[in-house]
Amino acid sequence: MITYPSLEKGTTIGVTAPSSGLSDELHPLLNQAMERMEKEGYKVVCGKTPWTQHKAKSADAKVRAAEFNDMMKGQDIDIIIPPWGGELLIEMLPFVDYSIKKPKWILGYSDISVLLLAITLTTGMATAHGTNLIDLRGEETDAITAMWETVLSVPEGDSVLQHSSRKYQEKWDHENPSSHVYHLTEKTEWKTVSGQNEQIKGRLLGGCIDVIRHLVGTPFGHVEGFKKEHIPGEPLIWYLENCELNTADLRRSLVQMKLAGWFDGCSGILFGRSAANEPVGGYTVEDVYQDLAKELQIPIIYDIDCGHMPPQVTLINGAWAEVEVSGGKGTVLQHFKP
Template sequence: MITYPSLKKGATIGVTAPSSGVPEYLHELIRLACSRMESRGYSIVCKDTVWTQEKAKSAPAINRAAEFNSLMQEEDVDIIIPPWGGELLIEILDKLDFDAMQPKWVLGYSDVSVLLLAITLKTGMATAHGTNLIDLRGADMDETTAMWETVLSTQKGESVLQYSSPMYQKEWQHTNPSPHIFHLTEPTVWKTTETTPHVNMQGRLLGGCIDIIRHVIGTPYGDVQTFQKEQIGNEAIIWYLENCELSTTDLRRSLVQMKLAGWFDHCAGIMFGRSPANQTVDGYTVEDVYQELAEELQVPVLYDIDCGHMPPQITFINGAFAEVELSFEKGSVRQYFRP
């Protein structure tokens, strides 16, 4: 059974860095993001790890875990949003107290996605894959990103509908932020391996950054089979995945490993986000990868969806039941907050 936190008006946001912190020369970005959120009516609790970064992590794993555990148990903190992702969040998983976690949203993506997936698989509590805090520092939010508040305010038993973005960002321009941070210059086109322009998929959502979540296969933090049996009554799963840095052959190896580990058993479909990676190897393209996966699993594959490191992003809720539709290169995702 899936439990859903709920974002309330005037919520207190806990900011901690379970992966990478913010180096000193970028501290102004986090101050601005916190200020923007306060101007929108939120309270902010910013913890120590946010302000430090050394040797590819904000702090030693035991410190990061202790800070996250504290925020998850703190009754006055309603939602946790890390500043951004990073590289080594996986180090803290065996130091987290999953049994003591209070129902509250954790929102993020990239390296944070392995934390989100582990929490949902271990506890049955829904988690939110979407924007990070740094990208909320703009004067406003684009319409796709802005849906994070609506999605996280959805009540148990209700549903929420999101649409594919009109435009997406091809390249980051960190020194030239727009009013909503991103530079949305390219038309968004959702694609599919199917021969029809219409695709419909239904199932429970799970996913994240494939570079990261593949590393919990075979561990207590990646037990998809037990989750599927005990938490969602063997309902089908729709996977959403995004590739940050993998070549096509490494992506293929990762997907085969997932398949061999049973992650794609009872799968209703797979969605892949736009990616700055997917380097072709010896003529082997990412479209080849998608096509082979669709044929092997006999499920539809959608790609270039709004997910990952080429924003904006739809807010996907791990554990929610979703109805995903593609029609003539435009997509919609309706998520049902049902147990």
């Protein structure tokens, strides 16, 4: 059984940095984001860790975990949205309190996906892979990103439909900020290895492959135990996005996940757009996808709205999903099924 938190407009957002915080010169970005959330009707409580950054992390692992645990326990916090990702969130996992008394949404991506996946696998509580707080600082929010509120407000037992974007951002242009942060200039096209329309169904799990691969073989990456306890007999849909890996490293990571049994009972895999995927010796990312599809004998959909080339749909770890691709367009229907 999966437990789903619930979001109501006007509730309190807790801001903590389980991975990277912000150096002094970037503090205005955090202030802008919190002010924007307050203008949208939310209350905001910010911890100490978002304001500090030293040696690739916001603070010591125990300090980060303690602040996160306090926000999860605090009655005055309803949802936790870190400012952004980073590099070393995995350090704090042993110090996280997994005895969740009140389910709360945790929303983010990149290195935050380590925490999201670990919590869902360990507790059966749904977590939300989507925008981070800093990217909500604009005067406007694009339609795809803005769906985070709609998705997280869905009651248990109900469903929510999201569509692929019309355009995506190829690269960041911080020198020329837009009203909604992103510069959406390139035409979006969801693709399939088969070259045909595809439909897949299953329970969603995933995140940034650069970092969640390191959960393999740890107490926080017990996929088989999660399946037996929380979703017995149901297939998985993995969604993965690549931040920095070349194609050989991506392939090694996928093979490791396969050998660890993470893809057992998988009905399909979704890959997000990526500015990485540098070919090695002529081995392209399309080759990687084709090899994996052949080995697993499942559909693979790629270049979806997920990850470091925004915008991205909000994907719920643990939710039952029906994903369809037709003519380069995609839909994700998520059921908040216990």
